[in-house]
Amino acid sequence: MLEIRNLHVSIGDKPILAGINLTVRAGEVHAIMGPNGSGKSTLAQVLAGREGYTVTADSVRYLEQDLLAMAAEQRARAGVFLAFQYPLEIPGVANVQLLRTALNSVRLQRGEPELDAMDFLDTVKSKLALLGMDESFLYRAVNEGFSGGEKKRNEILQMAVLEPRLAILDETDSGLDIDALKTVASGVNALKSPQRAIILVTHYQRLLNYIVPDHVHVLAGGRIVRSGDASLALELENRGYGWVIPEAQEEARP
């Protein structure tokens, strides 16, 4: 589904990612882990089409398309979804309005008819139920005055409504208490399917207790320095990042 070959990303002359190779197949869950500043969030944002970076690669293929040639909205319409680490507030715009506009632009791309208000409400209510969320969520302005946990759940709601092929979750677990974490995780698990791939970007292992990954990658210094299965995450939890990236540990020493 996604095949990244030798991806380099920099801001100005500062390199952030230095040769990423990653293959994600439909139905898989990948976890990208790594210490702060390793480039995890940059990878997530670049895949979703954030501008302002200098991006080069041998190739980044998504569903047989050249992903880097697509604008952010084209990627979204083609089924790429990024759950933001820091979701933005859009004052005065009701959640339901954004959800409907977004869903209809994605449906249009898929050659499906736009949903009218009633059909849309039915769809969105079923997703709310799935995530155990209150209907009042729909009529609040997008993320305005939301708690940290509410914002993250709102991202998952958007994901559930848009039904992406490739979902990238950027530190969705950060700032969540254990109950909110469980809710978010069950929401994500409900979306797992053989047609869909999920990339979890996370600093900690604890989310992976609830969403079990097929592959775990450690990102450090702009490269994937180690890959393994779910047990790698547990090992990282016990031993820290130092043993996989000794040079990083050296730098961290005073």
Add this chain to the structure above:
Amino acid sequence: MSNTEVRHAELHEPGLGNPELRKRIDDEYRWGFVTEIEQEIVPKGLNEDVIRLISAKKAEPAFMLDWRLQAYRHWLTLREPTWASVHHAPIDYQAIHYYAAPKTRTQPKDLSEVDPELLRTYEKLGIPLQEREALAGVAVDAVFDSVSVATTFKDKLESLGIIFCSFSEAVQKHPELVRQYLGSVVPYTDNYFATLNSAVFTDGSFVYVPKGVRCPMELSTYFRINAKNSGQFERTLIIADEGATVSYLEGCTAPMRDENQLHAAVVELVALKDARIKYSTVQNWYPGDREGRGGIYNFVTKRGDCRGDRSHISWTQVETGSAITWKYPSCILRGDDSVGEFYSIALTNHRQQADTGTKMIHIGRNSRSTIVSKGISAGFGSNAYRGLVKVLPTAANARNHTQCDSLLMSDHCAAHTFPYIEVKNASATVEHEATTSKIGDDQLFYLRSRGLSAEDAVNLIVNGFCKEVFKELPMEFAVEAQKLLAVSLEGAVG
């Protein structure tokens, strides 16, 4: 237009990185056509003879001519104000035609007698002049340059005792009402532009709603400036007698021309005891091109007088057009428990300048006012909110809440806020809130990553920003206003 691309090539605006956006930024003014029609025009220039001529053309009674001449003589003693946060070359008041009228043989009796060319103009503007279209519930009084062309729905309104006609007709048929109320809210001595208007105004709308009558439909006027070098000086007077209710819509467009055109209108509202007036404007005068050539100078005096107890006046305006807007729709809250409201969206793009706001003058006890101002600046636009809240010693327990928000969309635009507050009664409560924000790349990326195009993302953000004002507009006007904002902002992200 074919020269659009050339202009883009010449212009390097650092804030506009995205070439796709830049392609669309200079969307042509869609209402910029000129109607080829025979005009009757008075030679350029202003003097007492021109004023006598205007008055004679309209067969006005002596009191009107006297009033005009008094205004003119007073105007000669005034100097053009310079305090507004706008800049323009000096206006040559002798280079303006003060009267331009479509040549028709006699006053049209109904639509079939109106020049079809004129009707086509209104069709292009999308005004439901034909009664079948007007079944939507809007009665239209269309002002084409200086003369009111046709008034629809008159009969139905007449049966309720509502007078809705051109100002000229009101002068002929209801001189006593005109005499009683004209200048009673905005006196001819009020300010430079209002005084000029008092001397030379050629037409406008007149509304009288009798005691206890609730006007069953929205009343609407479309103003349009067509003649070259003509000023448009219209005057509108709306009177809601005791317990009456009326909602009035005003929309404005003008053709594209390289010269600047002056528009100095006056609107007076009078609300007697328990009366309610809602006045909504969507102003889309030609704003000039992206380098600031041409466009309307919109110097307008609008004021409402809450003369009776429990009277209520509400102004809602969406200002997207004009090269320069200078306008402060105000309320004099004379009656006890009277209410004044001002909801405004002002958008400046390219080189547009707006200095707009309101005045709330609290005189009556328990009088209340609300001000919600939303300023949007894009391109090199400059947007100023200027507001006065004045509580006089008599206004015990007066209350005001002001909310004043600015949205910036480029690195070159400007937003200013000039709130003036004068409180002379200690029991008053006056609140002022202000915010300034910039549409950020982060916000845009967030929405685009949900599948929205950059244009749709901007529209969604702007609509959210303006929501509190949109909800004050009558339904069909709100839809038009949203479209207008979208068109005015196409590609204006920087």
